[in-house]
Amino acid sequence: MRRLEFAKRFMPTVFALFSGFFVGALFLILTGYDPIRSYAAMLEGVFSRPKYLIQVISKSAPLALTGLSVAFAFKCGLFNIGSEGQYTIGVIVATLLGTKLSLPFGVHFIVIMLAGMIFAGIWGAIVGFLKVKFGINEVVTAIMLNWIALHLHRYVFSFPWLLVKNIDASQEIKETARSAILHGFIATPKGQTLAAKNAFLADILKTDLNFGIFLAIGAAFAIHHLLNSTTKGFELRAMGINQEASRFAGMNIKRNVILSMFISGAISGLAGVIQLTGFGPFRMTNLAAFEGYGLEGIYIALVANCSPIGCIASGLFFSAIKCGSALMQIEVGTPREIIKIITGLIIFFIAIPFAYKLIASKIQKTKKDTINHDE
Amino acid sequence: MMNNMILALMGTLMYATPLLFAALGGVVSELSGVMNIGIEGVMTFGAFVAATVSFFSGSSILGFALAGVCGGVLILLHAITSISLRADQTISGTAINFLGPGISVLLTKKLFDGSAFSPPATKLPSIFPQALANRFHGTVFEALNGISSATLFAFFCVFLLWFVLYKTKWGLRIRATGEYPAAVDTMGVSVTTVRYCCVLASGVLAGFGGAFMSLSVTSSFSPVTVCGHGFIALAAMIFGNWKPHGTMLSCLLLGFAMECTTLWGGSNNAWLPVPIMEMFPYLLTIVILILFVGELATPKANGIPYVKGSH
Numbered sequence: 001m002r003r004l005e006f007a008k009r010f011m012p013t014v015f016a017l018f019s020g021f022f023v024g025a026l027f028l029i030l031t032g033y034d035p036i037r038s039y040a041a042m043l044e045g046v047f048s049r050p051k052y053l054i055q056v057i058s059k060s061a062p063l064a065l066t067g068l069s070v071a072f073a074f075k076c077g078l079f080n081i082g083s084e085g086q087y088t089i090g091v092i093v094a095t096l097l098g099t100k101l102s103l104p105f106g107v108h109f110i111v112i113m114l115a116g117m118i119f120a121g122i123w124g125a126i127v128g129f130l131k132v133k134f135g136i137n138e139v140v141t142a143i144m145l146n147w148i149a150l151h152l153h154r155y156v157f158s159f160p161w162l163l164v165k166n167i168d169a170s171q172e173i174k175e176t177a178r179s180a181i182l183h184g185f186i187a188t189p190k191g192q193t194l195a196a197k198n199a200f201l202a203d204i205l206k207t208d209l210n211f212g213i214f215l216a217i218g219a220a221f222a223i224h225h226l227l228n229s230t231t232k233g234f235e236l237r238a239m240g241i242n243q244e245a246s247r248f249a250g251m252n253i254k255r256n257v258i259l260s261m262f263i264s265g266a267i268s269g270l271a272g273v274i275q276l277t278g279f280g281p282f283r284m285t286n287l288a289a290f291e292g293y294g295l296e297g298i299y300i301a302l303v304a305n306c307s308p309i310g311c312i313a314s315g316l317f318f319s320a321i322k323c324g325s326a327l328m329q330i331e332v333g334t335p336r337e338i339i340k341i342i343t344g345l346i347i348f349f350i351a352i353p354f355a356y357k358l359i360a361s362k363i364q365k366t367k368k369d370t371i372n373h374d375e
Numbered sequence: 376m377m378n379n380m381i382l383a384l385m386g387t388l389m390y391a392t393p394l395l396f397a398a399l400g401g402v403v404s405e406l407s408g409v410m411n412i413g414i415e416g417v418m419t420f421g422a423f424v425a426a427t428v429s430f431f432s433g434s435s436i437l438g439f440a441l442a443g444v445c446g447g448v449l450i451l452l453h454a455i456t457s458i459s460l461r462a463d464q465t466i467s468g469t470a471i472n473f474l475g476p477g478i479s480v481l482l483t484k485k486l487f488d489g490s491a492f493s494p495p496a497t498k499l500p501s502i503f504p505q506a507l508a509n510r511f512h513g514t515v516f517e518a519l520n521g522i523s524s525a526t527l528f529a530f531f532c533v534f535l536l537w538f539v540l541y542k543t544k545w546g547l548r549i550r551a552t553g554e555y556p557a558a559v560d561t562m563g564v565s566v567t568t569v570r571y572c573c574v575l576a577s578g579v580l581a582g583f584g585g586a587f588m589s590l591s592v593t594s595s596f597s598p599v600t601v602c603g604h605g606f607i608a609l610a611a612m613i614f615g616n617w618k619p620h621g622t623m624l625s626c627l628l629l630g631f632a633m634e635c636t637t638l639w640g641g642s643n644n645a646w647l648p649v650p651i652m653e654m655f656p657y658l659l660t661i662v663i664l665i666l667f668v669g670e671l672a673t674p675k676a677n678g679i680p681y682v683k684g685s686h
Contacts, residue, residue, distance in 0.1 A: 027478075031481065031482065031485055032485070079465055130661070130664075130665065134664070134665050136661075136664045136665065137613065139412065139465075139609075140606070140609060140610045140613060140660070140664065141661055141664070143603065143606040143610075144606075144607075144610065144657040144658075144660050144661050145657075145661075146603075147603055147654070147657045148654045148657050148658065151650045151651070151653045151654045151657075152650070152654070154650035154653075155648055155650035155651055157650075158648060158650065288599065289598070289599045289602065295472075295473075298469055299469075299473070302466060333489075335480070335481045335484040335485070335489075337476075337477045337478075337480040337481040337484065338477070338481055339477075340473050340474075340476060340477030340480075340481075341473070341474060341477035341478055341481065343473050343477070344470045344471070344472075344473030344474030344475075344477055345470070345474070347466060347467075347469055347470035347473060348452065348456055348462075348467065348470040348474075350466065351456055351460075351462035351463055351466040351467045351470060352456050352460040352461075352462045353462075
């Protein structure tokens, strides 16, 4: 019985993922690329070396977090399309505090993390505030704030005291500010001898090892706890299901909307902090367009069916196809954009639960018909 | 002075045109009760089709027309999922926003040897015939030659849409479908048909908007050609109160804001850093919404799938 429940819950998602890749393959055939070789190269780019696998896990942290951010907002009945901007604010704060502040190891990162989360949270809360105070649709404000954050990023990037002129990037953030583990260890004599002895370790040490994924898992469990085991969480979920009813029950909707946008924004900000402090080159680079982590958060949340813990798995999955597609483009020559198409298709298939019900009821009907017929 | 004013006017019209097409698309779709945040993705696809077709055929008008057709084809997916399959329209629209740019960039790379940029496209023709344009040569009116025929077409669309929506039986039905679909159903008019037509029209218009972006604004297609104009158009639609004429005014205002950014950014004596000035259109949108959103007439059934027999 439990297995049936399990299957019922996950079947639509599995079906959507499978269909996405299947239709994506058809599209590849139509445009003259080899889908089997492309997908094989993608798999190879994930599993063929321990280095790749570790990289997939490390890189899943910011994705899982933006996914968590969007999923949490969805649970509260809000669509946080502004995750991108909040992420950017996290990056800006991490750059400024990481380069200019001098604090001991450990404390420095915690300060950056909290500051990044608070500022990004405020960036998100603005959306909530404008929604409850003036009734402005959160989607429009959030998108506008994304663009404002992007230009703010450009503005900060133009500060002469932050830039290194000849490499077109900001200064490196200090060692104490990083969430990366053992970065640069392989370049030391000790690391060299270890790498010479053990090829496996040498391979892993070349990746962006960082503890971001543990923070992501921690955040996911915290949100899970908040939503399912606290009174506030109950209020927020109630608001997500029926705002009118929760208002009638005497809950303060206005405050709850702002609070949930703050929390959602803070999580996206954490993603930005981890991205900057956990991965080389540890510098702010010039952005021509959005990095896309926030938009990716939307489909990560959808595939996870908005479950906080599910966002970790979903983040891992999309990190895998993202990392795998890099090797695919190099080895087979299939453009990386195919994963955007596959993702779009997956979202479509997830968006149509009614279609599954329709199919299921048709199957049941035919079953009944055949039984009747047998009698 | 006169020259500067004409230049500013030209810039305003140029920036307002793609917004106007896309925002009108939003108006048609949302008045019939289908939310359409996929406009951004459709615009990107339209921009790609227009730039590519005009490069290979040499005709920008053909590119423009086909961009509309292809926009309609892409939005058909959104129509099927959100009308027939009763999907969540925000999610379905988001899917379009991934699919449109994905297909466009993949095909650009396929067609132009791995480059994500298309070669320079030919501009859409000016409204003035060559003979007349030569007369303006050397006068203050020379800049007027820059008015694109598509801009004129966009304003014609405003009039056409206003006429259809407010002066014809079909317009009444469309508006009723977005307000109270059960009533339309009772009259024996198919809600599904009305909504399909409106969503398709919105795809065609958004495709035109994208085509104008790549043909006449940036003059080639790249992954950042459309850069959020679809979303800005949605804001213009809301600010325009879901009315064609209101939307026209808000698009002109936003176009003017963008032109101001360009003019200030171009002059050397700028007292504000360029990135801060580039925030202006987005900040203005938010301010406009704060000031005006209170009196909005959002279509009541917007975003809600219609199930026959329900109220």
